[in-house]
Amino acid sequence: MVKLDRIYTRGGDAGQTSLGTGDRVAKHDLRVTAYGTADEANGILGLARLVTETLDDGGVADAMLARIQNDLFDVGADLCTPETPDPKYPPLRIQQAQVDRLEAEIDAMNADLEPLKSFILPGGAPASAWLHLARTVVRRAERDMTELAEREAVNPLAIAYMNRLSDHLFVMARKLNGNGARDVLWVPGQNR
Secondary structure, three states: OOOOOOOOOOOOOOOEEEOOOOOEEEOOOHHHHHHHHHHHHHHHHHHHHHHHOOOOOOOHHHHHHHHHHHHHHHHHHHHOOOOOOOOOOOOOOOOHHHHHHHHHHHHHHHOOOOOOOOOEEOOOOHHHHHHHHHHHHHHHHHHHHHHHHOOOOOOHHHHHHHHHHHHHHHHHHHHHOOOOOOOEEOOOOOOO
8 A cells, every 4th residue: 555654755856757666767758648647637537526426326427437536546557667577566557357347337328328420529517528528638648658658568458448438438428418418519610
Protein backbone atom coordinates (compact mmCIF):
# COMPACT_ATOMS: atom_id res chain seq x y z
CA MET A 1 0.00 0.00 0.00
CA VAL A 2 1.09 3.55 -0.64
CA LYS A 3 2.10 5.70 2.32
CA LEU A 4 2.52 9.42 1.72
CA ASP A 5 3.48 11.30 4.84
CA ARG A 6 5.27 14.06 2.97
CA ILE A 7 3.66 15.61 -0.09
CA TYR A 8 6.47 17.73 -1.46
CA THR A 9 9.98 16.35 -1.93
CA ARG A 10 11.56 19.06 -4.10
CA GLY A 11 12.77 16.17 -6.30
CA GLY A 12 10.96 17.56 -9.34
CA ASP A 13 12.17 21.13 -9.05
CA ALA A 14 14.75 20.60 -11.80
CA GLY A 15 12.12 19.31 -14.27
CA GLN A 16 12.52 15.60 -13.69
CA THR A 17 10.38 12.94 -12.04
CA SER A 18 10.80 9.32 -11.00
CA LEU A 19 9.22 6.40 -12.79
CA GLY A 20 8.03 3.32 -10.93
CA THR A 21 11.46 1.76 -11.54
CA GLY A 22 13.17 4.68 -9.81
CA ASP A 23 14.63 5.94 -13.09
CA ARG A 24 14.55 9.72 -13.47
CA VAL A 25 13.07 11.21 -16.65
CA ALA A 26 12.03 14.65 -17.84
CA LYS A 27 8.55 15.69 -16.74
CA HIS A 28 7.72 16.14 -20.42
CA ASP A 29 8.81 12.57 -21.27
CA LEU A 30 6.14 10.89 -23.41
CA ARG A 31 5.61 8.20 -20.76
CA VAL A 32 4.89 10.88 -18.15
CA THR A 33 2.64 12.69 -20.62
CA ALA A 34 0.66 9.48 -21.23
CA TYR A 35 -0.04 8.73 -17.59
CA GLY A 36 -0.58 12.42 -16.88
CA THR A 37 -3.30 12.51 -19.52
CA ALA A 38 -4.93 9.42 -18.01
CA ASP A 39 -4.86 11.26 -14.67
CA GLU A 40 -6.48 14.30 -16.31
CA ALA A 41 -9.33 12.09 -17.57
CA ASN A 42 -9.68 10.71 -14.05
CA GLY A 43 -10.10 14.25 -12.69
CA ILE A 44 -12.88 14.94 -15.18
CA LEU A 45 -14.62 11.72 -14.16
CA GLY A 46 -14.51 13.01 -10.58
CA LEU A 47 -16.51 16.01 -11.76
CA ALA A 48 -18.92 13.77 -13.67
CA ARG A 49 -19.48 11.77 -10.50
CA LEU A 50 -20.69 14.90 -8.71
CA VAL A 51 -23.67 14.68 -11.05
CA THR A 52 -24.04 10.90 -11.40
CA GLU A 53 -24.19 10.32 -7.65
CA THR A 54 -27.46 12.27 -7.62
CA LEU A 55 -29.10 10.23 -10.41
CA ASP A 56 -32.10 8.05 -9.69
CA ASP A 57 -30.53 4.89 -11.16
CA GLY A 58 -29.68 3.04 -7.97
CA GLY A 59 -26.10 4.29 -8.11
CA VAL A 60 -25.28 2.17 -11.17
CA ALA A 61 -23.56 4.91 -13.20
CA ASP A 62 -21.66 6.23 -10.18
CA ALA A 63 -20.47 2.73 -9.24
CA MET A 64 -19.21 2.15 -12.80
CA LEU A 65 -17.34 5.45 -12.76
CA ALA A 66 -15.85 4.69 -9.33
CA ARG A 67 -14.44 1.41 -10.71
CA ILE A 68 -13.16 3.22 -13.79
CA GLN A 69 -11.44 5.88 -11.68
CA ASN A 70 -9.61 3.15 -9.79
CA ASP A 71 -8.71 1.44 -13.07
CA LEU A 72 -7.30 4.72 -14.40
CA PHE A 73 -4.90 4.76 -11.46
CA ASP A 74 -3.97 1.19 -12.48
CA VAL A 75 -3.34 2.50 -16.01
CA GLY A 76 -1.09 5.19 -14.54
CA ALA A 77 0.79 2.63 -12.44
CA ASP A 78 1.16 0.41 -15.51
CA LEU A 79 2.52 3.27 -17.61
CA CYS A 80 4.87 4.66 -14.98
CA THR A 81 6.63 1.30 -14.68
CA PRO A 82 8.44 0.47 -17.93
CA GLU A 83 8.86 -3.19 -18.75
CA THR A 84 12.22 -4.41 -17.53
CA PRO A 85 13.71 -7.87 -17.20
CA ASP A 86 13.65 -9.18 -13.62
CA PRO A 87 11.89 -6.23 -11.96
CA LYS A 88 12.56 -5.74 -8.25
CA TYR A 89 8.80 -5.72 -7.58
CA PRO A 90 6.09 -7.20 -9.79
CA PRO A 91 4.59 -4.27 -11.70
CA LEU A 92 0.86 -3.58 -11.67
CA ARG A 93 -0.46 -4.20 -15.19
CA ILE A 94 -3.92 -3.81 -16.70
CA GLN A 95 -5.49 -7.24 -17.16
CA GLN A 96 -7.89 -8.66 -19.75
CA ALA A 97 -10.64 -8.91 -17.10
CA GLN A 98 -10.66 -5.10 -16.81
CA VAL A 99 -11.16 -4.74 -20.57
CA ASP A 100 -13.82 -7.47 -20.53
CA ARG A 101 -15.75 -5.70 -17.76
CA LEU A 102 -15.88 -2.51 -19.83
CA GLU A 103 -17.16 -4.46 -22.84
CA ALA A 104 -19.89 -6.14 -20.77
CA GLU A 105 -20.99 -2.79 -19.36
CA ILE A 106 -21.01 -1.21 -22.84
CA ASP A 107 -23.18 -4.04 -24.18
CA ALA A 108 -25.61 -3.76 -21.26
CA MET A 109 -25.97 0.03 -21.58
CA ASN A 110 -26.16 -0.04 -25.38
CA ALA A 111 -28.96 -2.65 -25.44
CA ASP A 112 -31.63 0.00 -24.73
CA LEU A 113 -30.27 2.68 -27.09
CA GLU A 114 -31.55 3.40 -30.57
CA PRO A 115 -28.91 3.12 -33.28
CA LEU A 116 -27.29 6.42 -34.17
CA LYS A 117 -28.36 8.26 -37.30
CA SER A 118 -25.88 11.12 -36.83
CA PHE A 119 -22.77 11.95 -34.87
CA ILE A 120 -23.38 13.40 -31.42
CA LEU A 121 -22.19 16.77 -30.17
CA PRO A 122 -21.10 16.90 -26.53
CA GLY A 123 -23.97 18.11 -24.40
CA GLY A 124 -27.42 17.22 -23.19
CA ALA A 125 -27.56 16.35 -19.50
CA PRO A 126 -24.73 17.72 -17.30
CA ALA A 127 -23.38 14.22 -16.58
CA SER A 128 -23.34 13.46 -20.30
CA ALA A 129 -21.43 16.64 -21.10
CA TRP A 130 -18.76 15.76 -18.49
CA LEU A 131 -18.54 12.21 -19.85
CA HIS A 132 -18.04 13.48 -23.40
CA LEU A 133 -15.22 15.72 -22.15
CA ALA A 134 -13.64 12.79 -20.29
CA ARG A 135 -13.99 10.66 -23.44
CA THR A 136 -12.01 13.17 -25.51
CA VAL A 137 -9.23 13.25 -22.91
CA VAL A 138 -9.18 9.43 -22.80
CA ARG A 139 -8.73 9.47 -26.58
CA ARG A 140 -5.79 11.85 -26.17
CA ALA A 141 -4.25 9.54 -23.56
CA GLU A 142 -4.69 6.65 -25.98
CA ARG A 143 -2.89 8.64 -28.70
CA ASP A 144 -0.06 9.39 -26.26
CA MET A 145 0.14 5.71 -25.37
CA THR A 146 0.24 4.50 -28.97
CA GLU A 147 2.96 7.05 -29.78
CA LEU A 148 4.93 5.80 -26.76
CA ALA A 149 4.38 2.20 -27.92
CA GLU A 150 6.14 3.03 -31.20
CA ARG A 151 9.27 3.87 -29.18
CA GLU A 152 9.22 1.40 -26.29
CA ALA A 153 7.17 -1.41 -24.79
CA VAL A 154 3.69 -0.54 -23.50
CA ASN A 155 1.23 -3.09 -22.16
CA PRO A 156 -1.15 -3.67 -25.10
CA LEU A 157 -3.98 -4.33 -22.64
CA ALA A 158 -3.54 -0.82 -21.22
CA ILE A 159 -4.02 0.56 -24.72
CA ALA A 160 -7.04 -1.71 -25.28
CA TYR A 161 -8.49 -0.58 -21.95
CA MET A 162 -8.28 3.08 -22.94
CA ASN A 163 -9.77 2.35 -26.35
CA ARG A 164 -12.70 0.54 -24.75
CA LEU A 165 -13.05 3.21 -22.06
CA SER A 166 -13.69 5.94 -24.62
CA ASP A 167 -16.47 3.77 -26.10
CA HIS A 168 -17.84 3.14 -22.60
CA LEU A 169 -17.97 6.83 -21.76
CA PHE A 170 -19.68 7.58 -25.10
CA VAL A 171 -22.37 4.96 -24.51
CA MET A 172 -22.83 6.03 -20.88
CA ALA A 173 -23.22 9.64 -21.99
CA ARG A 174 -26.01 8.53 -24.34
CA LYS A 175 -27.58 6.39 -21.61
CA LEU A 176 -27.59 9.34 -19.20
CA ASN A 177 -29.06 11.54 -21.92
CA GLY A 178 -32.41 9.79 -21.44
CA ASN A 179 -31.34 6.75 -23.45
CA GLY A 180 -30.33 9.10 -26.26
CA ALA A 181 -33.47 11.28 -26.19
CA ARG A 182 -31.41 14.34 -25.12
CA ASP A 183 -28.46 13.66 -27.42
CA VAL A 184 -27.41 16.73 -29.37
CA LEU A 185 -27.10 15.61 -32.97
CA TRP A 186 -24.64 16.99 -35.47
CA VAL A 187 -26.34 18.51 -38.54
CA PRO A 188 -23.71 18.56 -41.30
CA GLY A 189 -23.39 21.97 -42.94
CA GLN A 190 -26.20 23.45 -40.86
CA ASN A 191 -24.61 26.89 -40.57
CA ARG A 192 -23.32 27.42 -44.11
